[in-house]
Amino acid sequence: MSNVISFLNMKGGVGKTTLCKEIGFYLSKNNKKVLLIDVDPQGNLTQSIFEKFNYKHHYETDNEINYKYTVCTSTINKVFEYTSLVDSLKEEECILELNDTLSIIPGDLNTVFFERSNGGSEKENAIKNFIEDFQLKDKYDYILMDCPPTYSFYTTAALLASDFYLSPIHPDSYSILGIDLLFQVVDRLKKVHRDRFKITPLEHLGVIFTNIPREASISTGMRRMIQDIKESSTLNSLEVIFFNEYFHNNPEFPKRIDYFIEDSRSDYSYKNLRTIVKEFDEKINSFKPEESGVR
Numbered sequence: 229m230s231n232v233i234s235f236l237n238m239k240g241g242v243g244k245t246t247l248c249k250e251i252g253f254y255l256s257k258n259n260k261k262v263l264l265i266d267v268d269p270q271g272n273l274t275q276s277i278f279e280k281f282n283y284k285h286h287y288e289t290d291n292e293i294n295y296k297y298t299v300c301t302s303t304i305n306k307v308f309e310y311t312s313l314v315d316s317l318k319e320e321e322c323i324l325e326l327n328d329t330l331s332i333i334p335g336d337l338n339t340v341f342f343e344r345s346n347g348g349s350e351k352e353n354a355i356k357n358f359i360e361d362f363q364l365k366d367k368y369d370y371i372l373m374d375c376p377p378t379y380s381f382y383t384t385a386a387l388l389a390s391d392f393y394l395s396p397i398h399p400d401s402y403s404i405l406g407i408d409l410l411f412q413v414v415d416r417l418k419k420v421h422r423d424r425f426k427i428t429p430l431e432h433l434g435v436i437f438t439n440i441p442r443e444a445s446i447s448t449g450m451r452r453m454i455q456d457i458k459e460s461s462t463l464n465s466l467e468v469i470f471f472n473e474y475f476h477n478n479p480e481f482p483k484r485i486d487y488f489i490e491d492s493r494s495d496y497s498y499k500n501l502r503t504i505v506k507e508f509d510e511k512i513n514s515f516k517p518e519e520s521g522v523r
Contacts, residue, residue, distance in 0.1 A: 237377055248373075284297040
């Protein structure tokens, strides 16, 4: 049975989407069945995956579709419209199978209207119900969700469906505030939905530092900032766990949305990602030791 992990921070621009897609793509390339879910209305994860696999949304009707792209009609909107199995919803209306090991529930710019509608709060259990009703945990090894950097209907829907959440951060003067706020959000969510979390607890996998230069190029100031964050009394009181490995910069990340480390020739980035995935898996197994992961 798979684990559902949300990638989440209350601060944007921390490499959250990049880390989510890279871990997911790496796992899929190593023969693990992975489902990506783009819960962020900005849809950056979807854009990257679509560019990589030559897809476009059905409402993107430029001339390129006719000869370069395949039209995708699957959308997370169908998940949020879903209430129960009596709706006769088909998996392919929501899930796009990219290959034998990688699938995605694509984000949709129109998702923003769900929160603005009066029915938004009623959809908070939609992702959880969809995963359970279609037994997706039995069909995939990992389900990874990219969440928006806000406390919103989307965040709540993702966390209610999750077993774990992972917090990417870039070390700066706002990092402690962002993690503190995130823990407040999760704590409030656990209190409001206490019955749900009695059944399956929501665990924090840890904080991982992102957008970090290669080890030899990390400045003294950045090293000091990282150490200050780790030693913060605020975060220590929250018993925050930190990943040992940093997610290092790759100059291709900001240049190409279809770039994936697994397909590149960067030995440094590949070894970095492999180490992160190993630690990611070890942290999951520390909560669920019966699970086996990527070695």
